[in-house]
Amino acid sequence: MDDLGNLAERLARNSYLVDEAQPHIQVDQEAVRRTGAGPLLVRICPAHVYSQGVDGRIEVAWAGCLECGTCLAVAPEGTLTWHYPRGGFGVGYRYG
Amino acid sequence: MEDDVFDVIVVGGGVAGCVTAYQLARAGRSVALLERAATPGSKNLSGGVFYCRVMDQVFPGFVEEAPVERRITRNCVSLLNESSGVTVDYWDARLAEPVNAVSVLRGRLDAWLAEQCEAVGVAVLPGVRVDALLRDADQVVGVRADEEELRGRVVILADGVNSFLAREAGLRAKEPPKHLAVGIKSVIGLPAQRLEERFGLAQGEGVAYAVVGDCTQGVAGGGFLYTNADSVSVGVVLRLDDLAASGRTASDIHDHFLDHPAISRQLAGGTPLEYGCHLTIEAGPQAVRQDLTAPGLLVVGDAAGFTLNTGFTIRGMDLAAASGMAAARAANAALDAGDLSQRSMDRYRAELAATFAGRDMRTYAHAPAFFENRLLYRDVGLLAADVMHGVYSLDTSPRSHLRDVARHAVAGSHVGWRRLAGLVFAAVRSL
Numbered sequence: 398m399d400d401l402g403n404l405a406e407r408l409a410r411n412s413y414l415v416d417e418a419q420p421h422i423q424v425d426q427e428a429v430r431r432t433g434a435g436p437l438l439v440r441i442c443p444a445h446v447y448s449q450g451v452d453g454r455i456e457v458a459w460a461g462c463l464e465c466g467t468c469l470a471v472a473p474e475g476t477l478t479w480h481y482p483r484g485g486f487g488v489g490y491r492y493g
Numbered sequence: 494m495e496d497d498v499f500d501v502i503v504v505g506g507g508v509a510g511c512v513t514a515y516q517l518a519r520a521g522r523s524v525a526l527l528e529r530a531a532t533p534g535s536k537n538l539s540g541g542v543f544y545c546r547v548m549d550q551v552f553p554g555f556v557e558e559a560p561v562e563r564r565i566t567r568n569c570v571s572l573l574n575e576s577s578g579v580t581v582d583y584w585d586a587r588l589a590e591p592v593n594a595v596s597v598l599r600g601r602l603d604a605w606l607a608e609q610c611e612a613v614g615v616a617v618l619p620g621v622r623v624d625a626l627l628r629d630a631d632q633v634v635g636v637r638a639d640e641e642e643l644r645g646r647v648v649i650l651a652d653g654v655n656s657f658l659a660r661e662a663g664l665r666a667k668e669p670p671k672h673l674a675v676g677i678k679s680v681i682g683l684p685a686q687r688l689e690e691r692f693g694l695a696q697g698e699g700v701a702y703a704v705v706g707d708c709t710q711g712v713a714g715g716g717f718l719y720t721n722a723d724s725v726s727v728g729v730v731l732r733l734d735d736l737a738a739s740g741r742t743a744s745d746i747h748d749h750f751l752d753h754p755a756i757s758r759q760l761a762g763g764t765p766l767e768y769g770c771h772l773t774i775e776a777g778p779q780a781v782r783q784d785l786t787a788p789g790l791l792v793v794g795d796a797a798g799f800t801l802n803t804g805f806t807i808r809g810m811d812l813a814a815a816s817g818m819a820a821a822r823a824a825n826a827a828l829d830a831g832d833l834s835q836r837s838m839d840r841y842r843a844e845l846a847a848t849f850a851g852r853d854m855r856t857y858a859h860a861p862a863f864f865e866n867r868l869l870y871r872d873v874g875l876l877a878a879d880v881m882h883g884v885y886s887l888d889t890s891p892r893s894h895l896r897d898v899a900r901h902a903v904a905g906s907h908v909g910w911r912r913l914a915g916l917v918f919a920a921v922r923s924l
Binding site (some may be wrong): 399400401402404407408410411412414434441442443444445450458463464465466467469470471480481482483485486487488489490491492 | 530531535537600620621639654656657667670677679680704725726733736737743744745748751765767768770771772845
């Protein structure tokens, strides 16, 4: 495929209703540091929701989450609090 | 309905949930279908074709009536290497009459299914995320969503692969990464006529590829590609334990597959329309052996583990529909009897065992173990290409019989006779 676009461009083609009031993903920074799970979260999320700063802190761009649950399935116990966005919020696929 | 109690509450508006709700409403039950998406279908995503014969039992004339994309009459299985590939390409007019499989886009199909439910009186409630089950002692008596309570005599969980509710009910443990795979898919737009020319298709007919080998850069899983009306769905499925261990980035493997010369040629000139992902259960036969019932509660579809990878066919939607039909029969009988105890709900087991879905989950019980064999994700494809190269590469040296060509290729491969024989033996037994 010649040009799929970068991740931000790809995600922009989906429709999102972002729940500004209630982020649906929370990271326990201390647990991530302790378990060293940061790099795994960064590379395993197909939507690049997670990024790691130079200080090791995990940033969560939860607005672009595709709600697959992959991160939760591989994250060490206690590192993530993850649930689906509130009813009506989150990603909307046009095709699926 | 009395005292605002529904006969049945179905959680989740995918294929399983909609079929269950539709069947129960048709049987005269009051049914609520709760879906967390604002529009039914917009959270749903699939990465395979729909073996749709079962749908005629629910919606006669399904293929004509429903918004399906193409009738799949050509099936290809490819062993794909970095710079070679061997494909079994099977086309058969019999697959068109009656229609055996169709490609679908779930945003369209599931919206239609929800409309059919509404037409027979199901209360379809979109934009509702169910947070918990309501219980009276050990009996499930409804659901809680955003501080609101909704009561139902029977609750049916069709809330997908992550089913937090089945976990809360104690029916499902958190799956280990080895039992899960993530599907990452792009939908690439191509005009219908161009698509039919490119893939050699008759009007309205389609092709589906299942690919294994270099497409996942050695990670356990595979690639897929199938044609929609005027787009192609293409992507990879990656087993989570192996993806985690590989050190690779999930989206890079997807991109690598779409950049592979064998695939990028098929997509050339196309317009990227959508990028999405979804978890799938790799160990379906193991998952469905767990409890699927509790007093007042049944679990169907992906939430129950109804997916199968047989190497050739990758199934989920047909099993979802069949499990939904079995659950509807069981719930209906339990409501008729006025008995919603564990024993009564366990009728679902017997109903499942009588369907092809229950039978197929047993037939393919050892398929997941077969796909743990690492040879599949590199060496087998290279070996197949070496054999074919020995056949086709006429380099002016004298020819050998096929048997000797194969012998030479195996001798030069990492696989070796013993492991190859073991693989073939396991394949014919488990697939």
